[in-house]
Amino acid sequence: MSALDALVRPALVRIAAPDDGYDPHGDPFWGTGFFIAPGWVLTCAHVVAKGGSAVWREEPAVGITWEGGRSTGRVVLAKPRPATPEQELDFWEFPDLALVRVEGAEDAACVRLSERPPTTPTQVALYGFARQTGVVGVREVLGTAYGFEGGALLLKWGVPVEGCSGGPVVDLGRGAVIGVNKGRGQDEGAAVPLTSLRELHDVPGGRVLHEVLRAHDRHHLARHRSLRPGRTWTDAQMALWPATARGVSPARRTHLYGRFAELPPPTGPGEVMALVDAVKRRVLHPDYQAVLETGARTWRDGVGLLHELHTGDREDGRGSTDLGLDAVLLYAAHLVRHLTERYGAGAAPGGPTAPGLRSLVDWITDESGDAHAAVREEIAALLDPAPPDPAVPARKPGARADVRIEIDPVPWTTGAPRYTWRVMLLFDGRTMNPLAGHDEGLPRDRLQDSLRGPLDEALGHGDSGDHLAAVEFVVPRELFDEPFDSWRLAPDDEPFGERSLPLGQRRTVVLRDRHRSRQRKASPEWHRRWRGSEGGPLRAVPLRAEVPAAGAEAHAPHLRKESRAASLERLDAAPDGSVPVYCGPVGTGDGRRALDAALAAGHPIALWRRSAREHGDCPEFHKGAGVLLAGAGSADGLHRPVRTLRRRAGDPEADARERAEHAWAEGLAVLWDPPDRPPFEAPLEGPSLLGEDEP
Numbered sequence: 001m002s003a004l005d006a007l008v009r010p011a012l013v014r015i016a017a018p019d020d021g022y023d024p025h026g027d028p029f030w031g032t033g034f035f036i037a038p039g040w041v042l043t044c045a046h047v048v049a050k051g052g053s054a055v056w057r058e059e060p061a062v063g064i065t066w067e068g069g070r071s072t073g074r075v076v077l078a079k080p081r082p083a084t085p086e087q088e089l090d091f092w093e094f095p096d097l098a099l100v101r102v103e104g105a106e107d108a109a110c111v112r113l114s115e116r117p118p119t120t121p122t123q124v125a126l127y128g129f130a131r132q133t134g135v136v137g138v139r140e141v142l143g144t145a146y147g148f149e150g151g152a153l154l155l156k157w158g159v160p161v162e163g164c165s166g167g168p169v170v171d172l173g174r175g176a177v178i179g180v181n182k183g184r185g186q187d188e189g190a191a192v193p194l195t196s197l198r199e200l201h202d203v204p205g206g207r208v209l210h211e212v213l214r215a216h217d218r219h220h221l222a223r224h225r226s227l228r229p230g231r232t233w234t235d236a237q238m239a240l241w242p243a244t245a246r247g248v249s250p251a252r253r254t255h256l257y258g259r260f261a262e263l264p265p266p267t268g269p270g271e272v273m274a275l276v277d278a279v280k281r282r283v284l285h286p287d288y289q290a291v292l293e294t295g296a297r298t299w300r301d302g303v304g305l306l307h308e309l310h311t312g313d314r315e316d317g318r319g320s321t322d323l324g325l326d327a328v329l330l331y332a333a334h335l336v337r338h339l340t341e342r343y344g345a346g347a348a349p350g351g352p353t354a355p356g357l358r359s360l361v362d363w364i365t366d367e368s369g370d371a372h373a374a375v376r377e378e379i380a381a382l383l384d385p386a387p388p389d390p391a392v393p394a395r396k397p398g399a400r401a402d403v404r405i406e407i408d409p410v411p412w413t414t415g416a417p418r419y420t421w422r423v424m425l426l427f428d429g430r431t432m433n434p435l436a437g438h439d440e441g442l443p444r445d446r447l448q449d450s451l452r453g454p455l456d457e458a459l460g461h462g463d464s465g466d467h468l469a470a471v472e473f474v475v476p477r478e479l480f481d482e483p484f485d486s487w488r489l490a491p492d493d494e495p496f497g498e499r500s501l502p503l504g505q506r507r508t509v510v511l512r513d514r515h516r517s518r519q520r521k522a523s524p525e526w527h528r529r530w531r532g533s534e535g536g537p538l539r540a541v542p543l544r545a546e547v548p549a550a551g552a553e554a555h556a557p558h559l560r561k562e563s564r565a566a567s568l569e570r571l572d573a574a575p576d577g578s579v580p581v582y583c584g585p586v587g588t589g590d591g592r593r594a595l596d597a598a599l600a601a602g603h604p605i606a607l608w609r610r611s612a613r614e615h616g617d618c619p620e621f622h623k624g625a626g627v628l629l630a631g632a633g634s635a636d637g638l639h640r641p642v643r644t645l646r647r648r649a650g651d652p653e654a655d656a657r658e659r660a661e662h663a664w665a666e667g668l669a670v671l672w673d674p675p676d677r678p679p680f681e682a683p684l685e686g687p688s689l690l691g692e693d694e695p
Contacts, residue, residue, distance in 0.1 A: 003231060003235075003236045003239065004125065004170060004172065004175060004236055005125075005140065006231065007109070007111070007112075007231070007232075007233055007236060008034075008111060008125075008127050008168060008170060009067070009127070009138055010066070010067045010068070010108075010109035011034045011035045011066075011108065011109045011110055011111045011168075012032060012033075012034050012066065012067075012127060012128070012129070012138060012167065012168075013032070013033045013034060013035065013041050013043075013064050013065060013066045013102075014029060014032065014064075014065040014066070014129045014136070015029065015030045015031050015032060015033050015041075015043060015047055015048065015062060015063065015064060015166065016029040016030050016063045016065070017030075017051065017063050018060065018061060018062070018063040018072045019063060019072075029129065029131075029136060030047050030048065030050040030051070031043065031044065031047035031050075031128070031129070031164075031165045031166040031167075032047070032127070032128035032129045032164055032165065032166040032167035032181070033047070033064070033100065033166045033167070034111055034127075034166075034167060034168045034177075035066070035102075035105065035108045035109065035110045035111065036110055036111060036113060036177075036212065036213075036216055037110055037212045037213070037215035037216040037219060038105065038106045038107065038108055038110065038215060038219055039101060039102050039103070039104075039105045039106050039108070039215075040099060040100070040101060040102070040212045040215070041064060041073060041099070041100040041102055041105075042097065042098075042099055042100075042166075042180060042197070043097075043098050043100060043165075043166035043180070044092070044096050044097065044098065044165050044166040044180060044181075044182055044192070045078045045079065045080060045081060045092055045096050045097060045098040046089075046092040046096055046165065047098070047165050047166040048062050048075050048078070048098045048100065049082075049088075049089070049092070053085035053086050054085075055074075055075050055085075056075070056078075056081060056082055056084075056085035057085045058074050058075060058076065059074060060072040060073065060074045060103075061074065062074065062075065062100055064100070064102050064105070066105070066108060067109075068105070068107065068108055068109075069104065069105065071102050071103055071104045071105055072102075072103070073100040073101055073102040073103075074100065074101055075098050075099070075100055076099050076100065076101050076205065076208060077097075077098065077099040077200045077203055077205060077206060077208065077209065078097065078098040078099070078200075078203070079095055079096075079097060079199055079200055079203050080092065080093055080096070081203075093151075094150070094151035094152060094182075094192060094196065095151065095192050095196035095197070095199050095200075096182055096192055097180065097192060097196060097197060097199070097200060099200060099208075099209065099212065110216060110219050110220070111168055111170075111176075111177045111233070112175065112176045112177065112220060112233035112234075112237070113176060113177050113194060113197075113213075113216060114171065114174065114176035114177060114178045114194055114304070115176075115253070115257070115300045115301060115303060115304035116301075116304030116305065116307075116308070117193065117195050117294070117304075118145055118153060118171065118178040118179065118193060118194075118195075120145050120146050120147050120148070120153075121144050121145065121146045121147075122144070122145050122171050122172075122173055122174075122178075123142070123143075123144055123171075123172045123173060124142070124143055124144065124145045124155065124169050124170060124171055124172060124178070124179075125140055125141070125142055125143075125169075125170045125172055126140070126141045126142075126143060126155070126164060126167060126168075126169050126170075126181055126189070126191075127139070127140055127164070127167045127168055127170065128164025128165070128166065128167030128181055129164070129167070130164055139164060141164075143155050143156060143189070144156055145169065145171075145178070145179070145191070148193070151192075151193075151196065152182070152190040152191065152192070152193075153169070153178070153179045153190065153191040153192065153193045154188060154189075154190060155169070155188055155189040155190065155191055156188045156189075164181045165181050165182060165183060166180060166181060167180070167181045168180065168181075169181060169191045173240065174237065174240065175233065175236045175237040175239075175240050175250075176233075176237070177194060178193065178194050179191035179192055179193050179194050180192040180194070195294075195295065197209070198295040198296075198297045198301075199295070201297045202456075204494075209297075210265040210297075210298065213261075213298055213300070214260075214261035214262075214265070215261075217254075217257040217258050217260065217261040217300065218258060218261045220232070220233060220234060220254055220257070220258070221254055221255065221257070221258025221261075222258075224251065224254045224255075234250055234251055234254045237250035238250050238251055246325065246370070247307065247308075247323075247324040247325045248303070248307035248324050248325050248328045252328075252367065253300075253303065253307065255363060256300075256303065256328070256332065256360075256363060257300045257303070259356065259359045259360045259363055260298070260299040260300055260360070262355060262356030262359060262360075263299065263335075263339060263353060263356040263357070263360070264339065264343075264353060265298065265299070266296075266297065266298065266299060266465075267463065267465055267466075268297070268460040268461075268463050269293070269294070269295050269296045269297060269460050269461050270399070270400040270401070270460060270461050270462050270463045270464045270469070271338075271400075271463070271464045271465050272296040272297070272298070272299065272301055272302045273290065273293070273294070273296055273302075273400060273461065274400040274464040275302055275331055275334045275335055275338060276290075276296070276302045276305050276306060276331065277289070277290060277400070278334055279306060279327050279330045279331045279334060280306075280309075280327070282330060282378070283309065283323060283326055283327045283330065283375075284309070289427060289431050289433065290433060293425070293433065293435060293461050295460075299335060302331055302335075303328055303331065306324060306327040306328050306331055307324045307325075307327070307328050308324050309323040309324045309327050325367075325370060325371060326371050326372050326375045329364055329367060329368055329371050329375065329379060330375055330378065330379060330382075332360060332363070332364050333364055333378075333379040333382040333383055334382060335360070336357055336360055336361055336364070336382065336383060337382045337383070337385070338465070339353055339357060340357070341397070342465050342466065361383055364379060364383065365383075397464075397467055398464075398467050399462050399463055399464050399467045399468055399469040399470070400427075400461070400462055400463070400464040400467075400469070401425040401426055401427045401433070401461065401462040401469060402425070402426045402429070402462055402469045402470040402471070402472065403423065403424075403425060403426070403455065403458045403459055403462050403469050403470070403471045403472070404423075404424050404425070404426045404432065404471075404472050404474060405421060405422070405423055405451065405455065405471065405472070405473050405474065406421065406422045406424075406474045406475075406514070407419050407420070407421045407447065407473065407474070407475045407476070407479060407514070408420050408421075408476070408514065409476055409478075410441040413441065416443055416444075417443070417444065417478075418441035418442055418443055419441065419442055419443075419444065419447060419479075420437070420438055420439045420440070420441055420442075421437065421438050421442075421447065421450070421451060422434060422436070422437040422438075423435045423436045423437065423451070423454045423455060423458050424458075425458060425461055425462055426472070426677075426678075429674070429676065429677055430676075430677075430678065431678075432678050435454065435457065435458050435461070436454035436457070436458070438450055444479070444482070447482075448487050451487075452487075452488075452489060452491070455471070455487075455489065456489045456499070459471075459489070459507075468506065468507040468508075469507065470507060470508035470509070470510070470639070471484075471503060471507060471508070471509045471510075472509075472510050472511070472512050472672070473509070473510070473511050473512065474512045474513075474514050474517055475511060475512075475513075475514055476514045476515065477513065477514075477515065477586075477587060477592060477595065477596075478587050478588070479587065480511060480585075480586050480587045480595070480608075480610070480669065480671075481585040481586065481587040481588075481610040481611075481612070481669070482587075482610075483610060483667070484503070484504075484509055484511070485502060485503055485504025485505075485509040485646060485668075485669070486502040486503070486504065486650075487502065487503050488500055488501070488502055488503070489503070502646070502650065504642075504643065504646045505643060505646045505647045505650060506643070507643070508639040508642075508643065509670075510639075510670050510671070510672035510673075511669060511670065511671050511672070511673075512671070512672070512673045512677070513599055513671070513673055516599055516673065517673070517677065517679055518679055519679065520679060522675035522676070523602055523675075524602075525572075525601060525602025526602040526604060526675040527602075527675050528576060528602065529576050529577075529578075529601075529602045529603055529604055530604045530635070530674055530675050530676075531576070532575075532576025532577040533576070533577055533579075533604055533605055533634065533635040534634055534635050534636070535577070535634065536577055536632075536633045536634035536635075536637070537577055537630065537633055537634070538577050538578075538579050538605075538629040538630065538632055538633065538634065538635075538638070539575075539577060539578055539579065539626070539629060539630065540578075540579055540581045540607075540622065540625050540626040540629050541571070541574045541578045541579065541580055541581070542580070542581065542582070542622070543567075543571075543580035543581060543582035543586070543591070543594045543595065543598055543606065543608065544561070544562055544567060544582060544590055544591065544593075544594035545562045545567070545570065546561065546562060561590055562594070564593045564594070564596060564597050565597075567593070567594045567597035567598070568597040568600055568601055571597055571598050571601040571603065572601040572602075574601075574603075578603070579603070579605045579606060579607060579625075579629050580594075580595075580598045580603055580606045580607075581606070581607045581608065581621070581622060581625040581626075581629075582594065582595075582606070582607070582608040582609070583608070583609055583615050583618035583621040583622065584608065584609055584611075584612070584615060584618075585608065585609070585610055585611065585612045586606075586608050586610075586669075587610075591608065595608075604635075604671075604672070604673045604674060604675065605635060605638070605670070605671060605672055605673070606670075606671040607625050607628075607629075607668065607669070607670060607671075608668075608669050609621065609666070609667045609668060609669070610667045610668075610669045611666070611667040617663060617664055620663075620664040621664040621665075623664075624664040624665060625664075628641055628642070628645065635672070635674075638670070638672070642668065642670055645662060645665040645668060646665065646668060648661075648662040648665070649662040649663065649664075649665040649666045649668070650666075
């Protein structure tokens with residue numbers, strides 16, 4: 001056996017019905033799996049599904065046999081999984097993964113998982129149990145991973161034989177598992193990229209995956225440090241490491257990941273990517289911005305994106321041969337600083353993060369001797385920051401990025417309006433990074449369901465620790481009364497939690513005007529009024545006013561609706577910092593005409609009630625809106641009190657007095673439309689959408 005064979009085979013498991021054991025007489029078995037941490041097996045969901053409903057009830061219904069013993073396991077995480085235990089799926093879409101807890105396997109050997117996406121083409125070995133000659137045994141097939149398609153890692157030459165599903169795909173050049181065998185076709189095979197394991201974080205109970213991966217890294221650090229005889233995965237990877245190579249060696253990564261395992265895990269991909277972005281801006285280019293987002297969910301994932309940086313990645317063509325080492329050391333130092341700021345006193349000696357941070361700081365200090373002098377200086381400043389200078393404004397931490405959703409009506413359609421959408425990240429209010437889109441057209445009542453998943457994913461990339469991304473909806477004016485702030489990320493049947501809260505009660509949710517944001521050059525009025533809103537103070541003015549009709553008696557005037565021209569004249573004369581407010585909807589009718597006038601006059605902020613029902617408390621609304629704006633002081637000061645009002649107005653358990661006090665804010669909508677945001681780029685649509693059936 002090769003060095004990698006000797007490491008992979010002890011980690012393989014044969015999966016069958018409980019108590020079947022290893023049967024040499026050829027009774028059917030389900031497939032293959034492999035230990036990724038002591039007591040934890042990874043396999044395909046379709047493999048364990050052969051056990052029926054007991055598997056999905058999380059009973060100990062999965063028989064596990066490996067070199068060191070025999071036990072039963074229960075499925076803890078899986079994606080996809082049937083809606084009910086009794087349901088049988090006809091098709092197992094990607095990622096087709098299941099994580100199985102195996103009792104009594106705490107001493108099992110474990111494979112080494114790659115921390116970065118596979119690089120193709122690459123030579124691989126596929127392992128699994130099979131009955132190719134009538135006897136169940138371990139099979140190894142050599143092949144090439146040559147690309148990706150629809151979530152699959154494509155394989156050729158080495159087509160897995162039946163029974164190998166759920167087994168590992170090992171990168172022979174790097175000495176790490178990069179995928180899980182899924183299936184075979186006539187001329188090629190398909191595997192699940194190991195990076196798809198991150199999707200299990202998002203299923204109910206997915207936080208346990210953090211513990212599994214931390215146990216994985218502790219296991220390999222302990223094996224690497226052990227004085228017992230025997231070759232380890234780190235030894236095998238070091239043997240593949242070029243003798244002349246410098247940078248972040250496999251041994252360095254083993255030590256680093258073992259220290260990461262003692263730290264609190266990140267809250268989501270945005271927290272990891274914020275640190276990666278900061279490092280790449282420093283090492284590559286100050287204007288660096290990620291082109292493609294990754295689903296990084298652990299601190300080790302960040303290292304996977306950095307440790308192979310090289311001089312060719314720099315825009316200016318300069319850099320050292322140790323670019324990866326500089327980047328990783330700087331990343332680790334940023335992580336120390338980030339966790340110290342996040343946990344405050346908890347990171348002090350005796351706090352919950354202190355032992356892990358001290359060990360990480362020691363590692364950074366020991367390894368920084370090979371780093372560039374400027375990087376060492378920056379690391380020192382991160383690890384031991386100088387006392388803040390009272391004369392220098394403190395850095396304001398925030399979300400990594402905000403989320404921008406653009407909704408556009410489909411032209412040339414008949415019948416009910418249809419809309420396309422795009423979801424993107426908005427960095428510093430300037431740079432946009434597209435994430436997802438739907439260009440076939442949907443009716444208005446299907447927008448929320450269609451956007452729920454992409455919006456949830458985008459928020460994970462934008463949020464950073466305790467700092468939540470804002471959401472801005474760039475929409476046509478007929479959608480200004482859509483209750484975007486009341487949308488929820490969780491489906492109705494999910495237990496109550498933070499995802500169940502309406503968006504606008506947990507984070508900033510604002511509207512922007514699609515038509516105005518398409519302007520390449522904002523009007524002078526728009527710029528001037530935005531400057532006034534930024535500086536404050538803010539004051540309320542009626543969006544629409546009623547005026548005495550001509551010839552009306554002075555003692556009993558008859559009121560008529562203010563014309564759009566009159567509204568424009570009045571709102572244009574309002575001082576900077578004025579915010580039009582309206583006790584009703586603005587997507588149609590009188591409110592729409594008045595809002596048109598306010599936008600033409602350059603107003604960047606407006607408040608209204610999106611409900612179309614009759615409101616008997618409009619005086620209270622105007623009074624409350626005036627108090628809200630005066631208390632906010634400026635444009636940026638408006639977000640927090642609006643979130644607070646939305647929570648209080650939407651509290652179904654509040655007493656009668658509290659409900660009455662905040663009833664005026666029910667259905668409160670906010671236009672918050674700075675003129676300096678990137679312009680809206682409408683997608684190209686054609687008449688081919690005429691009469692198209694709903695997808």
